[in-house]
Amino acid sequence: MDYPLDVEYILRKKKSLKKQLLASNDRLQKKIAILGGSTTSEIKNILELFLLNSGIEPVFYESDYNKYFEDALFDNEQLDKFQPDIIYIHSSIVNILNFPKPNDGEDVVNQLLNDEVERYTSIWDALQKYDCAIIQNNFDYPIDRSLGNLDNYDIHGKTFFIMQLNLEFSKNARKINNLYINDINYLSSYIGLEKWVDRSLWYQAKYALSMAAIPELSFNISKIINSILGRAKKCLVLDLDNTCWGGVIGDDGLVGISIGNETAVAEAFETFQKYAKELKDRGVMLAVCSKNYFQNAAEGFQHPETILKFEDFTSFKANWDPKHQNIIDIAQEINIGIDSLVFIDDNPAERDIVSSQIPDVSVPDVGRDVIFFIDHIDKNGYFEPIILSTDDMKRNQYYEDNKKRLSVKSKYATYGDYLKSLEMVAEINSFNSLYLDRITQLTNKTNQFNLTTKRYTYSEIEKISSSNDYIKLYGKLTDKYGDNGLISITIGCLKNGQCFIELWLMSCRVLKRNMEYAMLDELVIQCQQRNITEIIGYYLETEKNKMVAKLYEDFGFILMEKNDSSSVWKLDIKNYKAKNKFIRTIG
Amino acid sequence: MNRDEIFSGVQEIFRDIFDEDDLIIEYSTNSDSIEDWDSLNHINLVSAIEKEFKIKFALGELLTLKDVGAMIDLMNVKLK
Numbered sequence: 001m002d003y004p005l006d007v008e009y010i011l012r013k014k015k016s017l018k019k020q021l022l023a024s025n026d027r028l029q030k031k032i033a034i035l036g037g038s039t040t041s042e043i044k045n046i047l048e049l050f051l052l053n054s055g056i057e058p059v060f061y062e063s064d065y066n067k068y069f070e071d072a073l074f075d076n077e078q079l080d081k082f083q084p085d086i087i088y089i090h091s092s093i094v095n096i097l098n099f100p101k102p103n104d105g106e107d108v109v110n111q112l113l114n115d116e117v118e119r120y121t122s123i124w125d126a127l128q129k130y131d132c133a134i135i136q137n138n139f140d141y142p143i144d145r146s147l148g149n150l151d152n153y154d155i156h157g158k159t160f161f162i163m164q165l166n167l168e169f170s171k172n173a174r175k176i177n178n179l180y181i182n183d184i185n186y187l188s189s190y191i192g193l194e195k196w197v198d199r200s201l202w203y204q205a206k207y208a209l210s211m212a213a214i215p216e217l218s219f220n221i222s223k224i225i226n227s228i229l230g231r232a233k234k235c236l237v238l239d240l241d242n243t244c245w246g247g248v249i250g251d252d253g254l255v256g257i258s259i260g261n262e263t264a265v266a267e268a269f270e271t272f273q274k275y276a277k278e279l280k281d282r283g284v285m286l287a288v289c290s291k292n293y294f295q296n297a298a299e300g301f302q303h304p305e306t307i308l309k310f311e312d313f314t315s316f317k318a319n320w321d322p323k324h325q326n327i328i329d330i331a332q333e334i335n336i337g338i339d340s341l342v343f344i345d346d347n348p349a350e351r352d353i354v355s356s357q358i359p360d361v362s363v364p365d366v367g368r369d370v371i372f373f374i375d376h377i378d379k380n381g382y383f384e385p386i387i388l389s390t391d392d393m394k395r396n397q398y399y400e401d402n403k404k405r406l407s408v409k410s411k412y413a414t415y416g417d418y419l420k421s422l423e424m425v426a427e428i429n430s431f432n433s434l435y436l437d438r439i440t441q442l443t444n445k446t447n448q449f450n451l452t453t454k455r456y457t458y459s460e461i462e463k464i465s466s467s468n469d470y471i472k473l474y475g476k477l478t479d480k481y482g483d484n485g486l487i488s489i490t491i492g493c494l495k496n497g498q499c500f501i502e503l504w505l506m507s508c509r510v511l512k513r514n515m516e517y518a519m520l521d522e523l524v525i526q527c528q529q530r531n532i533t534e535i536i537g538y539y540l541e542t543e544k545n546k547m548v549a550k551l552y553e554d555f556g557f558i559l560m561e562k563n564d565s566s567s568v569w570k571l572d573i574k575n576y577k578a579k580n581k582f583i584r585t586i587g
Numbered sequence: 588m589n590r591d592e593i594f595s596g597v598q599e600i601f602r603d604i605f606d607e608d609d610l611i612i613e614y615s616t617n618s619d620s621i622e623d624w625d626s627l628n629h630i631n632l633v634s635a636i637e638k639e640f641k642i643k644f645a646l647g648e649l650l651t652l653k654d655v656g657a658m659i660d661l662m663n664v665k666l667k
């Protein structure tokens with residue numbers, strides 16, 4: 001189910017594939033409403049496979065044929081009851097009501113454009129009541145152009161009309177927080193319009209795209225869904241010899257390796273490095289895992305033509321240990337789940353050992369030729385972002401600062417001395433509109449230090465932010481090495497004199513810094529101000545959050561209830577004493 | 588390709604699409620005999636046949652594919 005897709009196999013074997021997928025691993029259930037402007041039956045079936053393959057079990061609502069507009073705009077009891085987590089609107093060029101006619105004036109053409117855009121903005125508006133993510137197709141180009149090449153630039157051209165429409169969709173998606181564009185305009189040109197459209201299938205069954213294009217479309221939607229649910233990968237782990245440069249640095253030496261633009265081979269490696277650098281610049285972490293002497297490996301990044309530098313890597317493992325061992329170490333070192341890693345190596349034997357020993361790591365079968373490596377990273381959508389946040393872009397900086405922190409830790413007699421030396425300052429406050437994006441993002445991607453793993457949509461966070469029934473705290477932490485950004489969230493729902501903690505999370509980049517105590521202190525203060533006397537906490541166990549199984553116990557909460565995978569805790573705050581000793585807090 | 592080869596290829600496709608490994612089809616098999624054989628699966632069947640045998644059915648021809656026999660007959664002509 002990875003790039004390159006075996007489209008024919010997927011379409012033919014979908015039922016047995018589904019059985020196989022249902023037999024493995026535990027899954028996250030999500031409710032997905034498909035509102036179609038054309039037939040969606042097979043899209044739903046194949047999308048289900050891709051989601052199952054990434055651990056998501058979808059339950060579907062499917063609108064009647066071409067009822068996407070009506071379903072969205074008018075009272076729809078069925079959809080209300082369904083309460084979708086995600087709505088996918090499958091519209092395309094076949095749904096455009098009126099294209100300009102050759103004798104229309106410019107004002108008429110603009111009016112047509114506005115009308116078309118307004119149809120969709122009214123859909124998105126109406127769907128806001130569901131507080132969920134909306135995935136919206138943009139438009140594919142027309143396959144027939146009665147205006148020929150002029151279709152592209154005359155205001156009466158269909159191609160031109162669609163370019164304008166897509167631009168308007170993009171503008172709206174930047175404005176509307178929960179609107180995500182499924183870029184079928186790119187997808188159809190990537191596959192080729194000729195393969196994208198099947199006229200016969202349109203006349204027979206009203207599919208707006210060909211059978212062969214359906215798996216590609218579904219794969220693309222699944223990438224967006226994965227990203228919305230915070231399942232995008234975080235770290236790209238690279239082999240060195242014949243992956244980052246041509247040749248073997250241990251044998252060929254610094255002058256012997258191929259990188260740069262002197263030869264065709266060198267240029268191909270340069271392109272690959274540039275791509276990795278682009279990922280790094282937008283917040284994907286890079287790591288090295290190579291069988292080499294450390295000295296040799298590091299020297300490779302001093303080549304005059306190298307794009308990547310030693311400092312670009314958050315973790316650098318060059319030794320002779322088995323690669324799967326090194327990869328486990330990398331994940332631990334940078335404190336991310338093992339399933340957040342993607343490993344690229346030109347050597348099939350190394351790929352094999354890594355994928356067999358640690359199946360949670362994504363190890364695409366990239367082959368041996370660097371020319372194709374980018375496709376495997378890019379087209380599998382491992383690092384699909386839904387938003388470019390400044391926090392993401394700074395992420396690599398945080399980890400670099402962390403390295404400095406680690407290196408000084410050993411100089412202090414006690415851990416407390418070390419924490420003191422960090423001169424930490426925390427800003428802990430109620431949510432404000434500046435941070436709602438980041439808060440939503442954190443709730444969707446924090447897995448380890450997360451007591452309930454409750455996910456929120458932007459509008460849910462917005463509602464909580466303005467409600468008096470909640471205590472809603474964010475925490476930012478700065479120390480002498482730098483700003484860690486917004487890294488902790490606590491949401492407590494107030495009822496009958498008690499505060500129920502429905503969310504408590506913290507980014508792992510500030511583990512063991514006493515930040516959780518600082519958050520608790522502030523939570524207690526806010527509770528006391530509102531005459532709340534008890535705080536109730538929940539721990540809901542997942543595969544990833546065992547590190548906080550004892551958090552409430554550590555906080556001094558008393559265990560109320562416990563079963564296999566969850567526990568309920570209570571803290572009486574009448575005689576609470578502040579716990580944080582190392583962080584100065586500002587409101 | 589002879590009729591028997593076509594027939595066994597079509598049978599394999601039926602088994603995949605309806606996910607029944609031991610499904611046996613006959614010339615008279617039609618949408619009444621297989622529960623899941625609805626109009627949407629009919630499209631999937633035809634698409635799979637077109638891909639597997641590298642043939643294309645014309646729009647008008649599709650209406651005539653009422654049962655397996657009719658499919659095999661038409662395929663036999665196209666594959667000659």
